[in-house]
Amino acid sequence: MEAIILLAHGSVLCGSGEALWEHAARLNFTQRYEIVEVGYLNYSSPPFLQSVERCILEGATRIIVCPYFVLPGKFVKVDVPLAIQAAQTMYPEVEFVVADVIGADSRLADAILESASTARTADRWHDELEKASGHCRADSQCPLYGTLSCPRVSTPPDVTAVTGVSMN
Secondary structure (H helix, E strand, C coil): CEEEEEEECCCCCCCCCHHHHHHHHHHHHHCCCCEEEEEECCCCCCEHHHHHHHHHHCCCCEEEEEECCCCCCHHHHHHHHHHHHHHHHHCCCCEEEECCCCCCCCCHHHHHHHHHHCCCCHHHCCHHHHHHHHHCCCCCCCCCCCCCCCCCCCCCCCHHHHHCCCCC
């Protein structure tokens, strides 16, 4: 049985991975693959190895890792192979294959044109950041944590307690 894992870097910003989950839902809806999971290299959940474990528990014998990156930079050339190597060591009976990055796929031109048509002026550049607060986990690493945009925390945290650095 084949599975797909959409693999991204991850972020400390709550809600930053929502687009990836939406893509996973769309892929699942196509029913081309019986198992569709999301995994992250850092910061976000679930971590890649946990996604691998879920695929295997659902019966996957072949896992297609789809790096959710536009360019094959350090994360794709170094970190993704290391993560897959660790998974392969843990699960030698499973075949792991890696898809190309999104790259220069010509179909992205339409998405870029759509994005350009909704460009914002400087006073609205933070609109997307504020949307992320709708997925808040009250995580002190999130850039919104303790701000007025964070819906989970009513007062800013003690900076010294969070960072270990006194602001005095």
